[in-house]
Amino acid sequence: xxxxxxxxxxxxxxxxxxxxxxxxxxxxxxxxxxxxxxxxxxxxxxxxxxxxxxxxxxxxxxxxxxxxxxxxxxxxxxxxxxxxxxxxxxxxxxxxxxxxxxxxxxxxxxxxxxxxxxxxxxxxxxxxxxxxxxxxxxxxxxxxxxxxxxxxxxxxxxxxxxxxxxxxxxxxxxxxxxxxxxxxxxxxxxxxxxxxxxxxxxxxxxxxxxxxxxxxxxxxxxxxxxxxxxxxxxxxxxxxxxxxxxxxxxxxxxxxxxxxxxxxxxxxxxxxxxxxxxxxxxxxxxxxxxxxxxxxxxxxxxxxxxxxxxxxxxxxxxxxxxxxxxxxxxxxxxxxxxxxxxxxxxxxxxxxxxxxxxxxxxxxxxxxxxxxxxxxxxxxxxxxxxxxxxxxxxxxxxxxxxxxxxxxxxxxxxxxxxxxxxxxx
Numbered sequence: 070x071x072x073x074x075x076x077x078x079x080x081x082x083x084x085x086x087x088x089x090x091x092x093x094x095x096x097x098x099x100x101x102x103x104x105x106x107x108x109x110x111x112x113x114x115x116x117x118x119x120x121x122x123x124x125x126x127x128x129x130x131x132x133x134x135x136x137x138x139x140x141x142x143x144x145x146x147x148x149x150x151x152x153x154x155x156x157x158x159x160x161x162x163x164x165x166x167x168x169x170x171x172x173x174x175x176x177x178x179x180x181x182x183x184x185x186x187x188x189x190x191x192x193x194x195x196x197x198x199x200x201x202x203x204x205x206x207x208x209x210x211x212x213x214x215x216x217x218x219x220x221x222x223x224x225x226x227x228x229x230x231x232x233x234x235x236x237x238x239x240x241x242x243x244x245x246x247x248x249x250x251x252x253x254x255x256x257x258x259x260x261x262x263x264x265x266x267x268x269x270x271x272x273x274x275x276x277x278x279x280x281x282x283x284x285x286x287x288x289x290x291x292x293x294x295x296x297x298x299x300x301x302x303x304x305x306x307x308x309x310x311x312x313x314x315x316x317x318x319x320x321x322x323x324x325x326x327x328x329x330x331x332x333x334x335x336x337x338x339x340x341x342x343x344x345x346x347x348x349x350x351x352x353x354x355x356x357x358x359x360x361x362x363x364x365x366x367x368x369x370x371x372x373x374x375x376x377x378x379x380x381x382x383x384x385x386x387x388x389x390x391x392x393x394x395x396x397x398x399x400x401x402x403x404x405x406x407x408x409x410x411x412x413x414x415x416x417x418x419x420x421x422x423x424x425x426x427x428x429x430x431x432x433x434x435x436x437x438x439x440x441x442x443x444x445x446x447x448x449x450x451x452x453x454x455x456x457x458x459x460x461x462x463x464x465x466x467x468x469x470x471x472x473x474x475x476x477x478x479x480x481x482x483x484x485x486x487x488x489x490x491x492x493x494x
Contacts, residue, residue, distance in 0.1 A: 074129045075153045081110050082157065082176070087353060089211070091159070091174040093123050095166075104353050105346070111486035120169035127163045127170045136257060141165070148256075150177075150239035160215075160241050175211075177241050181223040182216065189217065190359050192393035193342065197224040202339035202364070203296045205283075207306040207314045212344040213357055214305045215241050215281075221303060222279060226251060231276035236266040238281050249277075256281075267291045271298070280304040286321040296337035310397065310420055311341040311362035312382040315372055335372040339364050345397065347404075347418050350411045358400040358418075363392050383420075398425045405429065 081091050081101050090102035098109040098116050115122065130151050131137040141147040146164035151174065159174040184193050196204055204221070206214045219242035225231060226249040233249050238256035245251075252273075260266040263280055264287040270278050271294075283289050283304045292302045308314040315334070322330045341362040346355040362368060368385045376382060386394040401415040402425060412429060419425040 071129060071132070074126065077112075078153060078159075078174070079156070080112070084108065084110055089176055091172075091176070093118055093126055093172040095120050095123055095169045095171065104355060105348065113486050123170045123172060127172055130161050130163065130172065130174075140257065141170075148238050150241065150255075158241070158243075160239060178216070181219050181242055181244070183224070184220055187213070187216065187220060188357055189220075190361065190393070190395070192361070193217075193221070193359075194224065195393070196221050196340055197228060199301055199339050201296055201299045201301050203292060203334075203337050204301070204303045204339055205306055205314055205341045206303070206344065207308045207311070207341065208344035209307065209309065212346055214344060217342070217344065218279060218303055218305065219244075222251070222277070225249060225277060229276075232274055233277040233279070234270045234273055234275040235279040236260065236263055236270065236281060237279070238263070263288045264291055267295065271295055271300075275300065277301045277303070282306070283318070289318055289321055293333050293337050297333070308343065311343045311360045311386065312376070314341050314343065315362075315382065331373050331375070335369040338372070343397070345418060347401075347410055347414055350409060350414070356404065356409060358397060358404065359395070360386065360397045360400070360420075361394050362386055363389065363394050365389065365392055396420065401425060402428060 077099075078091065081099060082088050084101050085103045087103050088101045089104075092100040092102065092107060094100070095118050097118060099112055099118065100107045100109050102108070127141075128138075131141070131147070131149060134149075137147050137149055141163055146162060149161050149163075151159045151161050157179070158177040160177060161172065161174050163170055163172050165171075184191060206217050208214050222233060222235070222244060223242075225233065226244060226247045229249055231249045233244075233251045235244070235251065235253045236256070237253065240253050240255045244253065254260050254266055256263065256266070260269070263282065263284060267278065267280055267288060268291050271291075278295055278300055280288065280292060280302065281304070283292060283306055292304060295302050306314050306317055308317050315338075318334060319327060319330050343360040345358050347358055348355050362382060362385075365385075367389075368382060371380055371382055371385060383396060386396045387399070390399075397418070397420050401410070401419055404410045405412055405415040415429070416422050416426055
């Protein structure tokens with residue numbers, strides 16, 4: 070039965086090279102997510118998944134593991150990893166909903182990319198040079214936090230002879246010993262909680278500790294303790310920008326401890342990197358953009374004493390470009406000027422949409438080649454008519470890209486329906 074499930078998953082992956090997630094939900098056909106959009110995969114026998122079918126897929130993914138099944142029944146959801154040997158690995162979440170089960174499989178790329186390959190800011194390479202402190206990679210679900218963490222760990226592994234301990238739920242990227250020695254622990258299989266694993270790690274003589282996610286105040290407390298005692302701690306948070314990441318940690322503790330937490334966090338944090346994925350202007354695919362907050366005298370003071378008018382972390386990032394800091398809106402404006410994203414995309418992902426719209430209008434409606442700020446617009450002759458929004462986003466002379474087979478926008482008949490029985494043979 071496992072080979073039958075593997076055949077089904079491989080067929081879904083073949084829809085497009087850009088498949089990021091596989092989705093099995095009752096009442097819908099099997100679906101894949103391509104460039105942020107769900108797309109049905111025509112499979113006869115799975116046109117509308119039944120509760121029985123999703124339950125059977127869930128059991129196969131869990132390999133009938135009693136521990137995972139008990140956790141699913143008790144908590145209503147379970148995280149695990151699944152591999153098609155020699156081909157693909159997945160991070161899997163199975164959860165109950167309205168008396169049935171739904172399943173989402175996140176595709177884990179083979180191999181660990183570099184900062185340059187991911188298109189991330191090059192200053193993130195400096196994180197590998199940090200000796201101690203807290204590094205936070207934050208952002209919404211599916212923004213690439215785990216991949217960025219794996220990239221940083223891989224760089225340390227290549228360049229430093231350290232002992233690295235990772236605590237993950239589940240283990241996503243498998244790291245080999247290169248120059249460093251890496252031990253990877255998985256929640257459930259190796260240890261029951263992040264907090265317990267992190268406290269144990271302090272007695273395992275690591276230089277670097279990776280915590281998959283800071284889910285509660287106890288984990289945050291031990292992470293700060295580890296940073297204070299000379300460890301480099303890397304972790305993630307589900308927050309939408311850098312300043313809210315700081316507020317999230319402070320708000321996780323009792324109000325009476327706020328000043329103490331501010332003091333400790335200001336002394337231990339080194340980087341807060343928040344990520345978002347935005348659609349490209351010139352075709353399928355998405356770009357990663359980052360907001361970067363770094364530790365310096367000004368940012369430490371703002372965290373310790375609290376933000377106020379004229380002394381916010383956003384102000385510090387806007388003024389901190391020489392230190393490698395940047396805001397989302399700065400990056401969105403830069404990408405728009407480079408015609409990598411559309412104006413509508415830039416504004417929809419902006420932190421402060423009115424301010425960004427004002428700056429962009431000063432450049433001229435046509436982007437970097439449009440009217441100068443303050444220059445009156447001339448009446449356009451028929452041959453000088455402004456291009457449509459989609460034309461503005463593409464390089465001069467470029468044609469609108471046609472959707473490739475299997476990608477959103479391609480007619481469903483381009484991929485013939487197959488019978489589930491054929492996959493299971």
